[in-house]
Amino acid sequence: MANIEKQSQSSFQTALYALSLEREAAAPLHVQLADALRRMILTGIAPPGARVPASRALAAELSISRMTATTALDQLTAEGYLETRQGAGTYVASNLPHISPPSRAPAPGPEPDAPTAPLPFHPAIPDLAAFPHALWARHLERAWRRPEPALLALPDPAGYAALRDAIAAHLSAWRGLNVSAGQIIITSGATQAMALAARALLAPGDKVLMEDPGFAPMKAAMRDADLVPRPHAIDTDGFDIESAARDCPSARAVLVTPSRHYPLGITLPLPRRLALIDWAARNGAFIFEDDYDSEFRYVGQPLPALSALDGSHRTLYIGSFSKLLSPALRLGYLVVPVSLLPRFGPALSHHQGASLVPQPALANFMETGEFAAHLRKMRRLYAKRQKTLLNALAYHLPDHLTATPDPSGMHIVARPGPALTKPDTVVGQQAEQVGLTLRPLSRYFSKHPQQGFVLGYAGFDEPTLEAAVKKLAGILSA
Amino acid sequence: MANIEKQSQSSFQTALYALSLEREAAAPLHVQLADALRRMILTGIAPPGARVPASRALAAELSISRMTATTALDQLTAEGYLETRQGAGTYVASNLPHISPPSRAPAPGPEPDAPTAPLPFHPAIPDLAAFPHALWARHLERAWRRPEPALLALPDPAGYAALRDAIAAHLSAWRGLNVSAGQIIITSGATQAMALAARALLAPGDKVLMEDPGFAPMKAAMRDADLVPRPHAIDTDGFDIESAARDCPSARAVLVTPSRHYPLGITLPLPRRLALIDWAARNGAFIFEDDYDSEFRYVGQPLPALSALDGSHRTLYIGSFSKLLSPALRLGYLVVPVSLLPRFGPALSHHQGASLVPQPALANFMETGEFAAHLRKMRRLYAKRQKTLLNALAYHLPDHLTATPDPSGMHIVARPGPALTKPDTVVGQQAEQVGLTLRPLSRYFSKHPQQGFVLGYAGFDEPTLEAAVKKLAGILSA
Numbered sequence: 001m002a003n004i005e006k007q008s009q010s011s012f013q014t015a016l017y018a019l020s021l022e023r024e025a026a027a028p029l030h031v032q033l034a035d036a037l038r039r040m041i042l043t044g045i046a047p048p049g050a051r052v053p054a055s056r057a058l059a060a061e062l063s064i065s066r067m068t069a070t071t072a073l074d075q076l077t078a079e080g081y082l083e084t085r086q087g088a089g090t091y092v093a094s095n096l097p098h099i100s101p102p103s104r105a106p107a108p109g110p111e112p113d114a115p116t117a118p119l120p121f122h123p124a125i126p127d128l129a130a131f132p133h134a135l136w137a138r139h140l141e142r143a144w145r146r147p148e149p150a151l152l153a154l155p156d157p158a159g160y161a162a163l164r165d166a167i168a169a170h171l172s173a174w175r176g177l178n179v180s181a182g183q184i185i186i187t188s189g190a191t192q193a194m195a196l197a198a199r200a201l202l203a204p205g206d207k208v209l210m211e212d213p214g215f216a217p218m219k220a221a222m223r224d225a226d227l228v229p230r231p232h233a234i235d236t237d238g239f240d241i242e243s244a245a246r247d248c249p250s251a252r253a254v255l256v257t258p259s260r261h262y263p264l265g266i267t268l269p270l271p272r273r274l275a276l277i278d279w280a281a282r283n284g285a286f287i288f289e290d291d292y293d294s295e296f297r298y299v300g301q302p303l304p305a306l307s308a309l310d311g312s313h314r315t316l317y318i319g320s321f322s323k324l325l326s327p328a329l330r331l332g333y334l335v336v337p338v339s340l341l342p343r344f345g346p347a348l349s350h351h352q353g354a355s356l357v358p359q360p361a362l363a364n365f366m367e368t369g370e371f372a373a374h375l376r377k378m379r380r381l382y383a384k385r386q387k388t389l390l391n392a393l394a395y396h397l398p399d400h401l402t403a404t405p406d407p408s409g410m411h412i413v414a415r416p417g418p419a420l421t422k423p424d425t426v427v428g429q430q431a432e433q434v435g436l437t438l439r440p441l442s443r444y445f446s447k448h449p450q451q452g453f454v455l456g457y458a459g460f461d462e463p464t465l466e467a468a469v470k471k472l473a474g475i476l477s478a
Numbered sequence: 479m480a481n482i483e484k485q486s487q488s489s490f491q492t493a494l495y496a497l498s499l500e501r502e503a504a505a506p507l508h509v510q511l512a513d514a515l516r517r518m519i520l521t522g523i524a525p526p527g528a529r530v531p532a533s534r535a536l537a538a539e540l541s542i543s544r545m546t547a548t549t550a551l552d553q554l555t556a557e558g559y560l561e562t563r564q565g566a567g568t569y570v571a572s573n574l575p576h577i578s579p580p581s582r583a584p585a586p587g588p589e590p591d592a593p594t595a596p597l598p599f600h601p602a603i604p605d606l607a608a609f610p611h612a613l614w615a616r617h618l619e620r621a622w623r624r625p626e627p628a629l630l631a632l633p634d635p636a637g638y639a640a641l642r643d644a645i646a647a648h649l650s651a652w653r654g655l656n657v658s659a660g661q662i663i664i665t666s667g668a669t670q671a672m673a674l675a676a677r678a679l680l681a682p683g684d685k686v687l688m689e690d691p692g693f694a695p696m697k698a699a700m701r702d703a704d705l706v707p708r709p710h711a712i713d714t715d716g717f718d719i720e721s722a723a724r725d726c727p728s729a730r731a732v733l734v735t736p737s738r739h740y741p742l743g744i745t746l747p748l749p750r751r752l753a754l755i756d757w758a759a760r761n762g763a764f765i766f767e768d769d770y771d772s773e774f775r776y777v778g779q780p781l782p783a784l785s786a787l788d789g790s791h792r793t794l795y796i797g798s799f800s801k802l803l804s805p806a807l808r809l810g811y812l813v814v815p816v817s818l819l820p821r822f823g824p825a826l827s828h829h830q831g832a833s834l835v836p837q838p839a840l841a842n843f844m845e846t847g848e849f850a851a852h853l854r855k856m857r858r859l860y861a862k863r864q865k866t867l868l869n870a871l872a873y874h875l876p877d878h879l880t881a882t883p884d885p886s887g888m889h890i891v892a893r894p895g896p897a898l899t900k901p902d903t904v905v906g907q908q909a910e911q912v913g914l915t916l917r918p919l920s921r922y923f924s925k926h927p928q929q930g931f932v933l934g935y936a937g938f939d940e941p942t943l944e945a946a947v948k949k950l951a952g953i954l955s956a
Contacts, residue, residue, distance in 0.1 A: 080748030182588030270558025
């Protein structure tokens with residue numbers, strides 16, 4: 001063709017005749033030839049309109065049968081890469097103008113970032129070094145080496161039955177919650193549990209009360225589920241449904257952290273719990289109870305879950321394993337009151353359940369008691385770490401930060417002392433520059449932000465915590 | 479109190495004095511006592527208003543120190559379960575009217591359903607019996623026994639780097655796609671990949687063209703992402719963007735299955751592919767390429783992915799491991815053109831990635847070549863099964879169903895022959911009653927449904943397929 005430069009036509013022919021097809025390869029010769037020719041077209045070596053040698057010439061040059069050559073050319077003609085012109089031979093299709101030659105080397109592009117170890121005081125990170133990895137690996141291996149039939153069946157969107165059994169037993173022992181396995185739906189985390197509950201029980205545009213300050217990812221998940229989050233300021237006793245309902249009488253649900261307010265750590269007193277249950281019953285509304293790290297209680301017994309109190313069965317319990325084992329597990333669950341289960345049918349049919357891979361291993365880990373033993377061990381470890389952090393803060397920053405012992409959890413909240421004048425967000429940025437993850441408390445608020453810091457201690461050993469507090473002291477007293 | 483029946487007051491006292499606290503237990507005696515008393519209140523044994531024995535009496539009856547008794551009562555008073563009345567002792571709080579006694583036995587509730595084995599002709603189910611479970615279990619064990627630091631770091635929302643590397647290598651070898659690992663985002667499946675792409679690139683209310691018939695879960699995922707799916711009828715060559723764009727000129731994206739139309743199996747010819755790329759470039763629109771089971775090609779070489787053709791870099795490739803390994807893995811991925819990566823920053827920060835647990839194992843499984851060997855083995859197996867199914871249909875149902883060999887995939891589509899007069903949905907229901915999962919083709923259409931059946935064969939061995947066809951013949955000729 002006139003518009004094909006001679007040079008590119010000839011370099012195409014050179015490349016084509018230089019092909020070495022492998023007679024010993026698994027792929028038949030005609031497949032190898034078609035594949036090579038297709039790549040030449042896609043990479044621009046064979047430009048649109050270029051003439052393809054006749055099958056006879058091709059066969060001779062490549063030492064293949066003419067049938068092999070014809071088969072390859074026919075395949076590419078069928079695919080649209082080549083076109084034949086009556087009496088004029090075969091050409092690279094001329095209607096391929098948009099093909100830009102992709103490079104044969106990997107496309108220039110970013111490589112994945114190196115993953116970062118959590119920096120002190122990242123909250124919500126369990127101590128993964130203390131995790132019994134060998135045990136866990138063995139449970140994984142055992143569960144999948146000769147998987148039982150249920151693991152090869154159609155995955156139940158509600159999750160693996162043995163894990164649901166184990167969670168029911170765990171909730172009874174640790175949270176005073178008597179539920180059956182059939183009420184438990186495994187999810188890929190707490191936010192997915194909340195979204196699933198919302199999809200089953202609420203309508204787009206429904207208003208959901210939540211605590212201010214609160215957990216931002218839950219707010220984002222609500223918006224994703226087309227709900228309207230309505231944060232309401234808590235007081236010293238935590239969330240007050242009566243005051244919140246006065247502000248937003250049309251709310252259809254409330255998301256609360258009654259065991260331990262996030263992030264302030266307040267335990268919701270019984271009268272406020274009862275008022276929540278009463279409000280939900282009177283309004284036909286729902287309570288989403290996010291019980292995010294209640295297992296780590298260092299002083300006294302944890303209050304039973306709000307769900308255990310709720311005789312009217314309008315409370316949905318949300319649990320997660322991300323703080324008990326690892327955020328990377330991506331396993332959480334929702335506990336649904338029996339009377340509400342029928343409303344979950346349609347939502348469950350859409351529910352993209354969690355990966356089945358860790359589920360049988362986690363079920364075994366729980367059934368053997370190893371999980372409870374690990375929790376108890378972590379409880380002791382984290383209690384010591386909290387003490388270390390508090391002591392270090394009192395020693396190095398007595399006038400800059402004020403923090404009191406917290407009976408539970410994986411982080412404490414420190415408030416500014418008289419010597420601290422910089423805004424918490426500024427301190428947070430400075431801390432980032434010296435390798436600390438210091439979350440400003442003000443960021444957890446929707447309105448009327450308070451100053452302070454959320455300091456996670458669970459994931460860091462005592463020398464690390466002490467060194468981090470010294471680093472922080474360097475920033476604050478600069 | 480007058481309103482507390484004498485009998486319940488006395489049965490409470492009996493229960494309380496019958497308590498046996500364990501001196502050897504890990505929990506201190508006051509914790510055990512508070513816990514027991516709390517349970518009595520929650521279960522209704524200690525009704526609101528009931529009088530609690532004085533700490534002196536309690537200590538004497540239970541053989542504990544008076545300090546132990548006082549500490550327990552103080553804790554429950556602080557929690558709101560008990561209240562003290564000036565000079566009149568301690569009572570179960572009277573403002574607990576909504577507590578209905580939860581039963582101590584597990585709540586009556588449904589047990590999880592027994593999981594069901596896939597029935598013939600369930601489509602999209604790989605042969606899990608042929609899966610190399612022992613190898614896979616060993617990879618899981620090895621990856622987690624002494625996990626490398628990256629597995630214990632903060633999880634990268636884009637997924638585990640080694641898996642992204644392995645997928646890039648797989649795409650280059652199998653799909654002619656040269657991309658870098660940094661362009662790959664691991665997701666919990668194909669629908670999540672589509673939703674992530676939509677969140678990054680589109681706005682709520684944007685119209686997305688899709689093929690009619692098509693894959694219903696993708697349509698549902700679009701609606702969840704606040705997009706407006708616009709199915710457009712395909713013709714014998716598959717999806718025609720020019721005709722679709724005339725019908726819906728404001729479409730901002732298109733979701734297509736160019737390698738193998740779902741469910742009809744049509745391979746989109748090159749001119750139509752180029753028209754798609756041209757349309758996207760001219761309109762600043764996007765192409766979502768769902769490449770759902772292109773690895774199983776029995777005849778000829780697969781066409782390279784549409785993304786490999788797209789010089790203008792507006793095609794996002796969606797892959798999944800659900801048909802290659804198991805739907806229970808819940809692993810898929812999205813390949814993003816380099817120039818679009820910056821737009822994924824905010825969407826990735828919200829992205830709840832897939833479980834990390836299977837990711838290092840899958841990466842090793844791919845790097846060792848075992849994954850490719852498994853795919854090749856499955857390709858041979860599935861090719862034979864397709865042949866068996868076609869032969870059985872031709873033998874047992876020559877006048878009722880017409881099906882032709884399909885060069886790829888895990889299912890075939892059978893069309894009604896002259897002897898079949900019942901609607902496909904009726905036959906589907908009858909088939910369900912005899913233990914077959916026979917998907918009516920009409921159900922895949924939004925408009926102008928065609929009659930037929932989608933028959934999956936990949937997950938069933940040859941005797942099972944033959945028996946299933948005989949069963950189906952029993953229904954159709956009845």
